[in-house]
Amino acid sequence: MIDVLGGPRAASDPGFEVVELKGIEPLVQLGKLEGLLTGVDCDSVAESPRWAHAVAVRHDGELLVVSLTDAVQAALAAATESELREVAAPWSQIEEFWGQREPADLAETLIELAALARSATARHERLYCWVSV
Secondary structure, three states: OOOOOOOHHHOOOOOOOOOOOOOOOOOHHHHHHHHHHHOOOHHHHHOOOOOOOEEEEEHHHOEEEEEOOHHHHHHHHHOOHHHHHHHHHHHHOOHHHOOOOOHHHHHHHHHHHHHHHHHHHHOOOOOEEEEEO
């Protein structure tokens, strides 16, 4: 996917599932989401070998694909819609969103991401994040 111009959204495979996370970076912001969903502190999240592990890098890091942890995938897959809406409020308040993200918008993103996590889990696949800087 790293070499597909435009990334996963532009991929020609119609069966390729994608959730767009514009303005959400996978290291800190998704790491803090994992902490909120699992109750694990951010330092412990960062110790996971799959936490933001770069599996492909191009153009000096301007394009990359990083892995998401199995724990965040499992937590998203198991979460109910009400739990996702509930966690969106404290997630929107993390310093890295600079007070610029609405909980309702983040909740909708989480609901989409949880559906992707459930689908990937059912297929015995893992979640990855394609990043373009």
